[in-house]
Amino acid sequence: MRSWSISVGRLFGVDVRIHLTFFLLPLFIFWTEYNAHRTPNSARDLALVGVILACVAAHEIGHILTARRFGLIPKAVILLPLTGVTLYDEPRSDSGQRRILPWKREMRLAPIGPLVNLALASLGVAVITGGGFGIELWKWPFLQASNLPRSFVWANLYLAALNLMPAYPLDGGRVLRAMFARTLDSSAATRRAVAISNAIAMVLIFAGLFSDSWLTMVGIIVFAAAQLEERALVFQWVLDNVRLEEVMLTDFATLSPADTLEDALEKAVHSLQDDFPVVRGSDMVGVISKQRILEALRSEGNGYVQAVMNKIFEVSVRQDSLGSAFSKLTARSSSVIPIVEEQRLIGIVTLQNLMHSTALLAETRKLRREETR
Ligand SMILES: [Zn+2]
Numbered sequence: 001m002r003s004w005s006i007s008v009g010r011l012f013g014v015d016v017r018i019h020l021t022f023f024l025l026p027l028f029i030f031w032t033e034y035n036a037h038r039t040p041n042s043a044r045d046l047a048l049v050g051v052i053l054a055c056v057a058a059h060e061i062g063h064i065l066t067a068r069r070f071g072l073i074p075k076a077v078i079l080l081p082l083t084g085v086t087l088y089d090e091p092r093s094d095s096g097q098r099r100i101l102p103w104k105r106e107m108r109l110a111p112i113g114p115l116v117n118l119a120l121a122s123l124g125v126a127v128i129t130g131g132g133f134g135i136e137l138w139k140w141p142f143l144q145a146s147n148l149p150r151s152f153v154w155a156n157l158y159l160a161a162l163n164l165m166p167a168y169p170l171d172g173g174r175v176l177r178a179m180f181a182r183t184l185d186s187s188a189a190t191r192r193a194v195a196i197s198n199a200i201a202m203v204l205i206f207a208g209l210f211s212d213s214w215l216t217m218v219g220i221i222v223f224a225a226a227q228l229e230e231r232a233l234v235f236q237w238v239l240d241n242v243r244l245e246e247v248m249l250t251d252f253a254t255l256s257p258a259d260t261l262e263d264a265l266e267k268a269v270h271s272l273q274d275d276f277p278v279v280r281g282s283d284m285v286g287v288i289s290k291q292r293i294l295e296a297l298r299s300e301g302n303g304y305v306q307a308v309m310n311k312i313f314e315v316s317v318r319q320d321s322l323g324s325a326f327s328k329l330t331a332r333s334s335s336v337i338p339i340v341e342e343q344r345l346i347g348i349v350t351l352q353n354l355m356h357s358t359a360l361l362a363e364t365r366k367l368r369r370e371e372t373r
Pocket of ligand 1: 059063083084110113114163170171
């Protein structure tokens with residue numbers, strides 16, 4: 001999901017990424033500007049790209065800030081030329097936030113983005129008309145590198161209008177999906193919304209070939225965004241529905257607190273594991289990583305595992321979801337979670353093992369779904 005986008009920094013604590021289709025935009029603007037007046041001005045054209053990027057970002061910030069109020073934690077936002085896709089962590093059940101049905105939440109979240117764009121457009125109109133700059137708002141082409149204030153107003157109007165199309169994952173499509181989700185389960189609702197979205201994208205792409213090429217561009221972006229979103233949802237489904245017992249490692253090495261670090265390293269060499277539970281009798285007393293063993297050996301010389309192991313760790317039970325294990329691992333920045341049953345260690349999950357199995361399960365689920373289509 002990340003391979004098609006690059007990270008450009010953080011905004012409000014959220015990883016901001018730009019999808020590769022965004023780079024179609026400058027090319028596209030150079031091309032249309034060149035066709036319009038044969039005098040390309042790359043600085044101005046880039047400024048127009050910047051204006052559009054800022055309008056998309058403002059739209060997404062609207063969604064992100066509203067999502068926070070529902071207890072959703074945005075992880076990353078991927079900016080496409082006319083929309084963004086925000087990936088969320090589900091709210092923790094213990095966060096004390098008001099729980100609300102996902103489809104209801106979506107119905108309230110989706111319209112915020114277009115509203116932000118409409119507000120910015122009105123602001124632009126107010127400044128332009130009130131300031132007496134002599135800028136004609138109704139002059140074609142509305143989006144033009146040589147007139148950035150007018151482009152700002154129209155970029156916002158276009159973004160608002162386009163995002164209201166019932167093409168998932170644009171905001172109109174999100175409302176449509178929320179309506180399906182009232183009667184269907186969430187993955188069936190998504191599939192139906194994505195099917196409609198793909199049909200709209202195809203119509204736009206073909207219509208654009210015979211009329212305005214901006215339509216083709218919009219079609220391609222809608223198509224890319226729908227694929228991106230569908231993948232994120234499959235991933236989320238796996239996190240929510242797969243139990244730890246399905247992926248935990250049951251054949252694993254353990255260390256004893258009385259082992260010396262050199263012994264521990266010797267054992268570690270014979271294992272693929274990077275992290276080890278430390279067990280006394282049948283009790284879990286700590287966890288330690290290969291890395292930590294090496295560091296301690298380097299800095300303090302040989303000692304006992306007991307002295308350098310991590311004594312504070314979280315445990316899970318076999319029925320816990322993959323998602324809960326992920327949040328425990330990241331919250332404590334530890335790398336292994338023991339799975340216990342009646343205080344007996346029955347398995348472990350490691351970060352490496354979770355990432356591996358999540359990707360694998362998402363892939364299997366996609367394959368299975370394609371077979372039943
Ligand atoms: Zn939006």
